[in-house]
Each structure stands twice: as structure tokens, then as C-alpha cells.
Amino acid sequence: xxxxxxxxxxxxxxxxxxxxxxxxxxxxxxxxxxxxxxxxxxxxxxxxxxxxxxxxxxxxxxxxxxxxxxxxxxxxxxxxxx
Numbered sequence: 001x002x003x004x005x006x007x008x009x010x011x012x013x014x015x016x017x018x019x020x021x022x023x024x025x026x027x028x029x030x031x032x033x034x035x036x037x038x039x040x041x042x043x044x045x046x047x048x049x050x051x052x053x054x055x056x057x058x059x060x061x062x063x064x065x066x067x068x069x070x071x072x073x074x075x076x077x078x079x080x081x082x
Contacts, residue, residue, distance in 0.1 A: 013047050038063055 024036035
């Protein structure tokens with residue numbers, strides 16, 4: 001059974017990330033929303049890491065993969081303009 005403290009800690013973390021995402025979206029626009037989403041994912045992975053300790057490294061690797069794909073799309077855009 002899941003402990004009540006773990007559930008409340010997870011709910012508080014998700015609420016804090018939702019508030020951060022909303023505030024960054026209103027204050028800084030889409031770029032702030034993207035940066036706060038990445039930081040929120042890393043913060044959640046760090047805060048709720050499992051006993052083995054693999055959640056944070058996997059979250060970092062996931063963000064690196066997404067960043068490389070975005071960089072490649074951007075480079076294709078600037079090398080092949082229409």
C-alpha cells in the first residue's frame with residue numbers, strides 16, 4: 001500500500017510544477033514554458049527518485065535526446081530555407 005505521506009508529497013510537487021509552468025508561460029511566453037517544463041521534469045525526477053536512483057539520469061538523457069532532435073530540426077531549417 002502506498003503511504004499517505006508519499007501521495008501528499010507527490011501532489012504538492014505536481015501542484016508546484018503546475019504553478020511554475022503557468023507562471024512561466026504567462027511571464028516569458030513559449031520559451032519560458034519550455035524551459036520551466038524541462039526544469040520541472042528534472043525537479044520531479046530528483047524529488048521522487050526511486051531507491052536505485054535511475055529516474056534522474058533517465059530524465060536527463062530524455063531531455064538531451066529531445067534537445068538534440070530540436071537542434072537538428074533547427075539546423076535543417078536554417079540550411080534549407082524556402
